[in-house]
Amino acid sequence: MNKIFFNSNKFIFAIILFMVPVSQASIDIYSPSMPHIVNGLNTTESKVQLTISLFLLSLGVGQYLYGAISDSIGRKKSLLIGMFLFTISSLACYYSTNIEILILARFFQGLGAASIAVLSKAVSVDLYDGIALMKASAWVGLIWGVAPIVAPVIGGYLDEFGGWRLSFLVLAIYGFISCLFIILFMPETNKKFQKFNFNYILKTSFIILKNKDFMGSTLIIATTNLGLFVFTLMAPFLIQNILGKSQIFFGYMALVIGSIYILGAFLSNYAIRNFESDKIINLVSKMLLLIGIIMVFVSFLFPKSIWVLMLTSSLFAFSSGFLYPFLVGRMFAPFQNIAGMVSANYGIVSYTFSGIISIVISCLKITSLIEISYAYCLVGIITYLSMRFMFKFSFK
Template identity: 30%
Template sequence: MQSSAKPNTPFALLILLLASLTAFGPLSIDMYLPAFPAIAENLNVPLSSVQMSLASFFIGLATGQIFYGPITDRFGRKKPLYVGLGIYALASLVCAFTKNVEMLILFRFLQALGSCAGVVISRAIVRDLFTHQETARVFSLLMLVMGVAPILAPFFGGYISEFFGWRAIFALMVIISTSCIVMLAIFLPETHQPDQRVHIKDSLKNYVQIIKDRHFMGYALAGGAAQAGLFAYITGSSFVFINLFEIPAKSFGWVFGSNAIGLIACSQINARLLKRLSYDVILEKIFVVLGVLGVILAMAGIFNWGFWGLAIPLFLFIAALGMTFPNATAGAMATQRKAAGSASALLGTLQYGIAALSSAAVSRLHDGTTLPMCAMIGFCGVLALALHRLLVKKAA
């Protein structure tokens, strides 16, 4: 380890803290998914309007990260974390009391601006502490711990919405974020001391230099396309499974959780494979799998193959992402030690920017069938394969 971390900080505790930061995104996304029909009914708006609050969250994640990069390189990792989580807590509180969908969409955007501090800075901290190959294994471990969020969040969200109302979900987010601020203040070491040489006004130049790095862009865009498939699924899943396949909202977590378990399992298989294989070898194979499964999912939507015809390839697609995310992230960050914060921010902006487009497309194309979700996932799988072949494999 190369860091200023306290030597008595246990590795397991460090991973748990980093995973908690990374989990704010999945927690904020997944917990309120089962409540979509209830929110639409309570605010008297179409379901597609509620789905736009999810798209606005993705837009916030994309735009916010670009600012946190140079800030965390300039001022260190912890102070920007406190600011971001504070914004998150306040926005969550407003969401809990909102009276119309427009306010929900706006403050979900602001909530995302706060949560993306954890997304950016956790990646930068990993890059501060570990070597290239080690980062892929650490990201796999983070996926294991943070994977609890997408498994448990829909369960809690479904039951909280049923027994206490959907607003209680956002009240819980306030409690979680404030508790996390306290834990970080006590246990998280500073891994990057403030650097007076970093000037915020030069951040655009830094981003331009990073964008010119074909190595970085290849991994970032291919990984982003794969991630967009995940968010197309997240956006459309509550309608598909609750409305079309008539699964009760409180039981939606079983479907969502099973797919998350597949993702976690593959991330741990990935961690073991990395002891013998490079992340490049694994990515070359797994992007082919995503492309094939994407075509199958598109066909399932076109020909209406029913619950199992959709659920099985969807499970395999989501599971395969457990081998995509950690390896693509490690590949993108491998050449960016000097500007790890800015590189992490740009990586997130690119990936969540693509995800926002995917989510908005599913909402915009909503037609009462499974096709918009399935077709978008299929497109993202094929696009991820094509980008990897063109930008990474050809450049090798």
């Protein structure tokens, strides 16, 4: 009976869900500490923000690599390699003595975290299909949203009582436990191994990338997720440096945003059964564009309003969680037999895009809510254009 349980799809999926928060936790757990890292390493805000931007870039590149090799060497080996790298690089972050070492360690930490970011989707496709896959994707999105809720609050207290380095030690322990779970309990889920062929990978990637459903879905996910990253990148400096609140206060503000994200992911389970996905994607994309534009005007009237910040951030977070299952189902539908490659291309497009845009955003010197409103408006514009591209201007 125990052997049957440990090899059941539900148990395997539970292991995956345990590791899903890794990529988000690696961003959000130390976000309350970012102003203190500036002082601790004698550096600048923009350089500390680069620790997130380069993490996102390597997260994207890494997903392409893991997705490609997981179809040939298996999900288990690929995931173990990634989580081991994540554990070692988290320790390197903990021992960093200057901002350059921290940025480099964060780059490799992103490469490690990429394994679960991409393979959570691939393993879901290995285990489920159809409506069951959409429900599994909703659970992945739901658990992914746990990190923005829990990590900043934990990070705020860790910084308060042990300094900013302690957060990275916690991540290293998390990675080590994940490695043990993979070694001891996780079987191989890939039943259709593909021989590794570089030319095949490039050819398959081209086929995937030119599919409008894949590209449109990926860009919408990337931009709505970027709305979450805007809060992580910019809000700590507004809330702590300008408004004079503590890192623990910021942690609880991030908890609210994460809770709204989870609410969106939870409600999507019901919307999947009752509404057409195309109409939902179209409507929410238009709403985000409108919200972004309105925030720019409102921010000039209330440049230091935490209420405007939280309302806008909450709306973007809700939309991100709500749209995710609709878009993942649409993304994978034409490519069920090459889930690893689809996940790989999703990762490199989505997170590389987010990383590049976040580097641009980090150039903004945060003096008020106005700079943050520009970032949210940009997210709304790109989301809307991505939707129009995906539907080929079919909506009037």
